[in-house]
Amino acid sequence: MAANHGSDHESDPSTRLYNPYQNYDLPIKSQYLYKLPTSPEFLFTEEALHQRRSWGENLTFYTGSAYLAGSVSGAASGLFSAVKSFEPGDTTKLKVNRILNSSGHSGRVWGNRIGVIGLIYAGIESGVVAVTDRDDVWSSVAAGLGTGAVYRAARGVRSAAVAGALGAVAAGAAVAGKQIFKRYIPI
Template sequence: MNDDRQDSQSGAVFGEEGQGQGRLYNPYADLYGAADLKSLESVYRLPSAPEYLFPDEAVVQRRNWSENLTYHTGCGYLAGAVGGGAKGALEGLRSQEGSDTMKIRVNRFLNASGHRGRAYGNTVGILGLMYAGFESTASHYRATDDMLNTVIAGLGTGVMYKAAAGPRTAAIAGALGGIAAAGLVAGKQLTKRYLPI
């Protein structure tokens, strides 16, 4: 008897008894109008620029020297390894002879691509390391972060990379590094202007 009374109370709570007392609760009843996209645009006004919790975070717009060093070295190594690996793969495919077995062909292909990939990756990684050091140093001593730091870093990297080959070769490499850095800066500015991404 106790169970019957408990069942009747739970039925009243969940609306099973007394159908005339009201309607059942539907949690999705108010969501049918939410699919209107015009009303969503006025509710959610998204910012066009990043919002910062602390004003100090808005001032810092660049990586610090250690992040810069890691970024340029890693990207340089990756780019050099991929480019060198591709060149080595082509060399490995061209050097195959007609009498080679499949195992020897695959071995020659992998050896050539791995050898060139490591060599180019190390070289371009070192260039990225030197570039990051020069760029961070120029940014620190000039107390500004502009395009001239990039050109100075390219110039310094070229000079430092070919310093052992003599002053004339180092000057030419420095000029080429500065011109390449200036070209990259100009390309970045043109991309920002004409291809807004």
């Protein structure tokens, strides 16, 4: 039986032998070796063709990335506004306090605003992909259009239309930039 494991592994390059007790100083018989796949397993072959995150992973990724980018940008903006508001008689302690307060406040505000945009985008993109069953440039552009329109809908139809158009252009530019990045910088 032990020789059978070795010959199966040699004939099947899609698996590898795994010994769960490899870090222990125990004499292990070959029957305790497991064959693990070397590539992802899917229930249906159609699932293997889709190389994309699930809707929950998509939601977490876009929301978190947008919040982080917004927080960093807001903190930088707060730093510059705090430095501009320095007065000649300020002590070092007062300057540091002003920088921390301004950076923290701006970082929270920007992070929350841009994080909400990431949340809306992720939800709309996942919905578009689920309905059309295609994950391409047009799905991202439609999600950008919907995100801009939904984000500015409370300010009126004209504001929603302009924001939707800007969102579509931004999403299209982001996808095009990603393709250019992938082409010229191999990762």
